[in-house]
Amino acid sequence: MKTWLITGCSTGLGRQLAEAVAARGDRLVATARSTDTLQSLGERYPETVRSLALDVTRPGDAARAVALAETAFGGLDVLVNNAGFGFIGAIEEAEPGEYRPLFEVNLFGLIETTRAALPALRKRAGGRIVNLSSGAGIAGSAGFGFYNATKFAVEGLSEALAQELQPLGLKVIIVEPGPFRTEFLGRSMSAASREIAAYAETVRARRHYRQTNDGRQAGDPAKAVAVMLQAVDAEHPPLHLPIGPRAHAVAERKLDAFRADIAAWRDISIATDFDTHARDSALDAGQDGLN
Template identity: 40%
Template sequence: MSRTWLITGSANGLGRTIAEAVLRHGDRLVATARNPQQLSALKEQYGDQVAITALDVTDAAAADAAVQFAVDTFGRLDVLVNNAGYGNVAPFEQTTPEAFKAQIDTNFYGVVNLARAVMPVMRGQRSGHIINISSVGGRIGTPGLSAYQSAKWAVGGFTEVLAMEAAAFGVKVIAVEPGGMRTNWGQVARGSVPAIMPDYEPSVGAITNLLKAYVGKEFGDPGKVAQVILDLASRTDLPPHLLLGSDALHMYKQTEAVRSKAAADWETVSTSTDFEGSDFSVFANRMEG
């Protein structure tokens, strides 16, 4: 049966690749972008199979309107892909409050706004998939990406909670966490780097040099990622998080090894704050139950 999708940030990058894969698959699509004229080629090629609407994901009212547009146009909404997002590289100290907030608003609150808008629809249907495009940056910390990764960490936590809450009525929620992909993300991220203060050259400067060598040579194939997204939308056995890419898996494993060692090294301090005689098994049994 043909499904109806809504994809944020459909104009370029991964969002455009997913949009094209959905349409080739024969499903129906509401494609969104801040500038819907960028989506005209999709309309010309796929006709009534695709509907286009303007959407600024940071605007909660616009998110509500986009979801209502999808339901009014196609009668239902089966898959939401929260893809819109961007990152800028800069030391935190050199990131203006306005620039920091703008990244949080797009990368995190954009996800929240669309999820809030779509949840009553999917709950009423007793079915649906919410696929949040996050990043391995939602599992690790990288100098120069304080705003972007703060948002992606928030997306990961939000996804886990929403997945547990929505499971009772058949709605599946997952955060997809790719590593580097050959999209325009790296070019955008590098394009706003300020003149880095000398004290941040060993940390943020090293990342900008890495990006300079890495952009255009990323491991992730957006077309293959899009095929994974298509597959996820037909599954009911989704994990709350899914890493994509050898680089993402490698960075995650390295980071988790460091965290696990730190937890073991500091275990005595961690447990030293308990009241004497506390019985942890009571809490553990309740959590497992």
């Protein structure tokens, strides 16, 4: 039996995961900005579920959630950083007041929640940190630049964290879902308040996608959650976990394009070291080759 702390449990994959965790008998601290959305979950599982208001941008909230896991259930095994939202708009279109909150929630909120949970997670062997990224964290696309930026940051942070925690027996899983039938394109998506005609050809398609696909996404959230649970339970979980055919297609296109660029420019771009005699002279003088 594991003890979980999940952020953003009011709707979407966070809610689906919370339901699945509780249903299988694990212990859970379910959090959302308002506990009203979590009341029914706590009523159905009074012995194993605790609900708490948590705004990842509010100092102290994450620490209180971790403390609740420790006092109510004796510790913490799994942290799921799920809280977040999306944003549509060209880089030039968006104003700071529109895109900075995206970073506060999707990136800095994740960082602070992780930092608050790590002391508790380090007390137990086999802990897991699950960070919700996205197919948008694998490859950038016009109109999603700011959202891409937050998720790319989550990817890099998670990769570094995985290396830091590897000797401690803790694993990091970066979940990279494609489109699933949740409220993401609705209440969990905001957009730039102005539209610049110059970007109509690229960004307008993203706005149209949101309007026409909300509630019609092909992905089944229950199936995505089943994959996440299997990864958390695995002895050797993946660091990167794209979920859904769209996410896998994005990853494969990105890898193909990356390899093509590397191959095309390899001979020119690797010939950038000092000439051998200069490098040897530097080493003879006691240089270690590091800046």
